[in-house]
Amino acid sequence: FETQDGIEAGLAGDGHGGSLPRGSGFLNRLAQSMGGQAAPVAFTDGLPMVMSGALSVPNVSLKGTGRTPFDARQTQMLAQMYKGTRFESLIAEGFELRQTVAEQAEAMRKHEAAMRSAEGESMSGRMEEMQAANRRALSARGFEQEARRMAGLMRDKFNIGFIDVGGWDTHVNQGGAQGQLANLLDNLGRGIAGFAEEIGPTWRNTTVVAISEFGRTFRENGTRGTDHGHGTVYWVAGGNVRGGRIVGEQVAV
Structure with a gap:
C-alpha cells in the first residue's frame, strides 16, 4: 500500500522524490491553502493519510446507526476534563459533529420508515409488480446511503x-459483466449518483474524484479472479466537469 500512501500524500513521480513533511496529505495542504474558507472532514473511523497534516481535521464514520458514543453526562465530564487546554475546541467540535451525524441518521431512519409505510398503504396487493419495477432503482442501503448522508x-457544513470504499481485492470469483466486480462498480456508481442528487444545486460547484492505485492483471488467475497489477484509472465527476471521455495516455510498464 506504499503507492496509495504516495497518492494520498500527493507526491510526484515515483512517490519518493518529495520533500513534504511526514504525514502530510494533499487534502490537508489544500485546506491550509484555503485559509478560513476551508471546512474539511473525513467520513472514516480513523484519520486517513490524505487528511493528515498541520491542520486539525475531524473524522466521523457514517456506518452503523449513527448513535452518539457518549450520553449527556459523559459528554459534560469529558468537556470539563479538557476545558482550558489546547484540546478544548477540538473536543467540542468532535461532540458537535457526532451529534449532527446522530440527528441526521435518526431523521433518515424516520423518513425511510414513513416511505415504507406510505408504500405499504398505496401498493397493497401489488408488491410483486413494485419489486419487478424497482430492480434497478437506487437502494437506500450500503454505500449510497452513506454517500447521501x-x-x-x-x-x-463542510466543503472538503x-x-x-473497500472490497476491491477480487482474487476469487471476480466475474465479468455480472458478478462481484460488476456489483462493486454498480454500488460505487449509485453512491456517486445519490451524492449528486442529495447535494442539490451545490453539485454545480462540486468535484468528486475516485482514486486508487489498486490495478489488476488482465489475465485471470486459477480461482476465477485477478491479482495485483500495474496501472489504474481515476474517475472525475461534478457539475462543471466535461465528462463522457477518457483523458490521458497509457504508460508502458
Whole structure:
C-alpha cells in the first residue's frame, strides 16, 4: 500500500522524490491553502493519510446507526476534563459533529420508515409488480446511503470531504459483466449518483474524484479472479466537469 500512501500524500513521480513533511496529505495542504474558507472532514473511523497534516481535521464514520458514543453526562465530564487546554475546541467540535451525524441518521431512519409505510398503504396487493419495477432503482442501503448522508453534511457544513470504499481485492470469483466486480462498480456508481442528487444545486460547484492505485492483471488467475497489477484509472465527476471521455495516455510498464 506504499503507492496509495504516495497518492494520498500527493507526491510526484515515483512517490519518493518529495520533500513534504511526514504525514502530510494533499487534502490537508489544500485546506491550509484555503485559509478560513476551508471546512474539511473525513467520513472514516480513523484519520486517513490524505487528511493528515498541520491542520486539525475531524473524522466521523457514517456506518452503523449513527448513535452518539457518549450520553449527556459523559459528554459534560469529558468537556470539563479538557476545558482550558489546547484540546478544548477540538473536543467540542468532535461532540458537535457526532451529534449532527446522530440527528441526521435518526431523521433518515424516520423518513425511510414513513416511505415504507406510505408504500405499504398505496401498493397493497401489488408488491410483486413494485419489486419487478424497482430492480434497478437506487437502494437506500450500503454505500449510497452513506454517500447521501455525506452529501447532506457537506451541503450544510463542510466543503472538503473524504470517504473510503473497500472490497476491491477480487482474487476469487471476480466475474465479468455480472458478478462481484460488476456489483462493486454498480454500488460505487449509485453512491456517486445519490451524492449528486442529495447535494442539490451545490453539485454545480462540486468535484468528486475516485482514486486508487489498486490495478489488476488482465489475465485471470486459477480461482476465477485477478491479482495485483500495474496501472489504474481515476474517475472525475461534478457539475462543471466535461465528462463522457477518457483523458490521458497509457504508460508502458
